[in-house]
Amino acid sequence: MNPDVLTLTGVTVRLGGRTALEDATVSVRRGAFTGLVGPNGAGKTTLLRAALGLVPLTAGSVTLSGGGAGYVPQRHEFAWDFPASVQDAVMSGLVRRIGLFRRPGVRHWTAVWDALDRVRLGDLRKRPVGELSGGQRQRVLVARALVVDPAVLLLDEPFTGLDMPSQELLTGLFTALARERSVLMATHDLSAAAYTCDRLILMNRTVVGEGPFADLKDPGIWMRTFQVGADSHLLKTLGLTAVEA
Amino acid sequence: MTPVDFLADLVNPDLAFLPKALAVAVMAAIMCGAVGCYVVLRGMAFIGDAVAHAVFPGLAVAFLLSGSLVVGGTIAGVVTALLVAVFSQNRRLKEDSVIGVFFVAAFALGIVVISRAPGYAGSLQQFLFGSITGIPDRDLYVVGGTGLALLLVIVLLHKEFVAVSLDRETARALGLRVFQLDLVLYVLVTLAVVMAVQTIGNILVLALLVTPASTARLLTDRLPAMMLLAPAIGAGSALVGLYLSWSWDLPVGGTIVLVLTAVFLTAYLFAPRHGVVMRTLE
Numbered sequence: 001m002n003p004d005v006l007t008l009t010g011v012t013v014r015l016g017g018r019t020a021l022e023d024a025t026v027s028v029r030r031g032a033f034t035g036l037v038g039p040n041g042a043g044k045t046t047l048l049r050a051a052l053g054l055v056p057l058t059a060g061s062v063t064l065s066g067g068g069a070g071y072v073p074q075r076h077e078f079a080w081d082f083p084a085s086v087q088d089a090v091m092s093g094l095v096r097r098i099g100l101f102r103r104p105g106v107r108h109w110t111a112v113w114d115a116l117d118r119v120r121l122g123d124l125r126k127r128p129v130g131e132l133s134g135g136q137r138q139r140v141l142v143a144r145a146l147v148v149d150p151a152v153l154l155l156d157e158p159f160t161g162l163d164m165p166s167q168e169l170l171t172g173l174f175t176a177l178a179r180e181r182s183v184l185m186a187t188h189d190l191s192a193a194a195y196t197c198d199r200l201i202l203m204n205r206t207v208v209g210e211g212p213f214a215d216l217k218d219p220g221i222w223m224r225t226f227q228v229g230a231d232s233h234l235l236k237t238l239g240l241t242a243v244e245a
Numbered sequence: 246m247t248p249v250d251f252l253a254d255l256v257n258p259d260l261a262f263l264p265k266a267l268a269v270a271v272m273a274a275i276m277c278g279a280v281g282c283y284v285v286l287r288g289m290a291f292i293g294d295a296v297a298h299a300v301f302p303g304l305a306v307a308f309l310l311s312g313s314l315v316v317g318g319t320i321a322g323v324v325t326a327l328l329v330a331v332f333s334q335n336r337r338l339k340e341d342s343v344i345g346v347f348f349v350a351a352f353a354l355g356i357v358v359i360s361r362a363p364g365y366a367g368s369l370q371q372f373l374f375g376s377i378t379g380i381p382d383r384d385l386y387v388v389g390g391t392g393l394a395l396l397l398v399i400v401l402l403h404k405e406f407v408a409v410s411l412d413r414e415t416a417r418a419l420g421l422r423v424f425q426l427d428l429v430l431y432v433l434v435t436l437a438v439v440m441a442v443q444t445i446g447n448i449l450v451l452a453l454l455v456t457p458a459s460t461a462r463l464l465t466d467r468l469p470a471m472m473l474l475a476p477a478i479g480a481g482s483a484l485v486g487l488y489l490s491w492s493w494d495l496p497v498g499g500t501i502v503l504v505l506t507a508v509f510l511t512a513y514l515f516a517p518r519h520g521v522v523m524r525t526l527e
Contacts, residue, residue: 052418071418078412082286083468092408096419101401128466144415 002065005030005152005182006051011060013046020046022206023060028152030065033178035197036186039226042204044186045074048154051184067151067181072141074156080130086140087112087125093144115143119173135166142173153177155185159192171196191237246492254491266377266444267487268385270501272392273441274453274479279399280437281458281479282472283430287410291341292329293454295348296431297438299325301355301447304372304439309362315387315439322435325351330428375446375498377487388440395436398429399472406430407468444483446498453479456505463509463516482508 006028013021021043028034036044049055051062052071070093078089090112091104098104116122119139124132129140138158145153155174159167167189174183175196187193193200194213202209202216202225209221216222219230219240228234235241255264284293303321307314328347333340359369371379399406409416409426417423434454441450461474486501514521 049414054414054418069418071415073412073414077414079286079410082407082411083462083466083471084407084411085467088407088468089411092404092411093415093419095404095408095416096421098404100405103404130466 003029004063005065005067006069006184007063008047008051009061009063011047011050011062012058013043013050013055014058015046015055019205021050024203024207025060026201026207026210028182028184029199030151030182031179032182032198033175033196034182034184034199034201035193036184036201036203037188037190037193037225038203038208042225043206044203045156047203048156048184048186051154065151067149070145070148070150070153072138072145072153072155072158074160075134075137075141078129078137078141080132080137082129084129085126086121086129086132087116089129089140090115090143090147093147097148111147111149112143115147118146119143133166134162135169138162138166138170139173142170142177146177150181152182152184155183155187157186157188159187159189167192190234194238248488251488251491262378262380263491265380265382265385266497267484269380269388269440270377270444270483270487270497271480272388273437273444274457274483274501275476276392276395276437277441277450277453278457278461278476278479279396279472280430280433281454282461282468282475283406283410284434284454285458285462286468289434290451290455291344292326292431293434293438294451295329295344296322296326296435297442297447297450297454298348299351300435300439300442301352301372302358303355304442304447305355305359305362308368308372309358313387314443315384315391318439318442319435321351321355322439323432326428326431326435330424330431371446372442373447374496375442375444375449377444377490377497380443384443391436391440395433398433402426402429444497445501449498449502452502452505453483456502456509457482460505460509460512463512463519466518478508479505 004027008024008026011021011024012019024047036047038044046055050057052069094104094108094111098108113122113125116125119142121136121139121143124136132140158170174185177183199212200216201207202221204225208225209216217240219235222235222238222240223230226234254260255267284290300318300322303317304314307317325347329344332343359365362368405421405426408421409423413423437454438450441453445453457475457479460478461471464474465471482504483501486504487497489495490497490500517523
């Protein structure tokens, strides 16, 4: 069996006249928790959107294995003030599968409740989404992606604005989900990514480095990715020291 | 005038226009209330306002040619909605600016067109502020049929509309045709507005679209309940508004809107969970 669930080959994306992603080639392995890191504007979200077919590719190709991808966007993309319950929100992930002009059946509700149990929100399924905490909202979005049983989950900045206990709970959840399928997570949180992800993809417009953190000990890769100098605290945080030139 | 006198007038054959006006106003209020829920939840009130104004040139042309106001208004509203959707693709301009350009342009076109009609001032006032006289029998069937069709489309596409309203990007990633669904919604808004324009008038119709749905939102956190409450509030206010306007000889559109506003303010103050009074007591 192909070890990769998602492969982008030479992908270039232009958005509004500017190149957001250039000649990016990455592969996401089955059963792995992969972190996608880079500075603001590095094209992390664009890479996820390209993988989902949400932006036209100027060049390159995307291959997704059977099962498809589940998208977990940034929390502010979702209308939390909408009068919907937790289970309604998760059900919206099944809209396409239920089909046009049809109503959800028993098996669809079962899938929704299973997904909610998976993210440990089973007892809040009737709560209005507007009354949830940030961490609970994030878990609703994960359940909505899980409900179609995807081969890979694409997470966009899931930790932004969350406190440490929520982050820890989510990290445990993501690690477990990565084992049973595959997870690709775009994140700003470098140290968390370095210590929890099996593999890292470093990017700045294109892919600068890729592999397990243990194989990415060359500070030069990090300096190129984040455009920082050799004495940056970023390298110290990661336990890397620049070799004097 | 007591409600009993009002009932007597409703069945008086010399006042045949009155029950017709009531039926049209109530049916239009039901349509606007249902579609208005999406308008309010998606923050599309400005689009609703734009569509309401944009139907005007269609009404004016239909009036000049003695054609169907419903058909004329619908065509003009849909064309304007399409223009807005297409021109909004240009990322340099925000959608609300594009809407601002086109709806005023459409309204201006309507004024120029209707100025060519004989008896211009009277008909203009009727269009802008509504009237309960002069509704042909045919319109009763048109409004009733359109109302049923509109409610059917809402029932059939409800879960898609909800998915797009909750999260556009993810809906698109799931493979929903977001742009087409938006267009269908614009057409529904246009139809509801056109049906209501006759009695309540071009300028005040926005109240039927936005006020009942906003009131319902204050009263419930459940969308199905909201979508039943909003049409009920709209229809009830249309009935009470028409009654008050008939008994005190007030303009019908304005009276209905003031009744709606009174209901909204009451809900704002006394809603069980989110009202000002309950929150103060908590």
